Amino acid sequence: MDAQQAIDLTREAMTTALWLGAPLLLVALLAAVGVGFLQALFQMHDPTISFVPKLVATVVAVALCLPWLIERLVEYSQVLITHIPQTLAGG
Numbered sequence: 137m138d139a140q141q142a143i144d145l146t147r148e149a150m151t152t153a154l155w156l157g158a159p160l161l162l163v164a165l166l167a168a169v170g171v172g173f174l175q176a177l178f179q180m181h182d183p184t185i186s187f188v189p190k191l192v193a194t195v196v197a198v199a200l201c202l203p204w205l206i207e208r209l210v211e212y213s214q215v216l217i218t219h220i221p222q223t224l225a226g227g
Contacts, residue, residue, distance in 0.1 A: 137223050145216075145223075152212045159201050160194055167193035 171186040198205075 137226065141223060148212070148215075152208065156205055156208060160197050163197035164190050164194050 167190045168186060171189045175181060175185060
């Protein structure tokens, strides 16, 4: 394996990880901003109040995105596994 192949594999792995994590992180961010706004509006400054809505929103997002996440991960794994002989041969 030459340096360019290693860079390509690393770039593809990082891109896939970003695509898999982005929807969940965005949902958690939106929930945190919404709860933070409501806490500021009602002047409740308890950090435990924001934990449960973020957790529920993230679990719902995982449940809704799970088929897409699994499909994307399987596609990446298939491409990676089919290219093992080429990578080992150095071409």
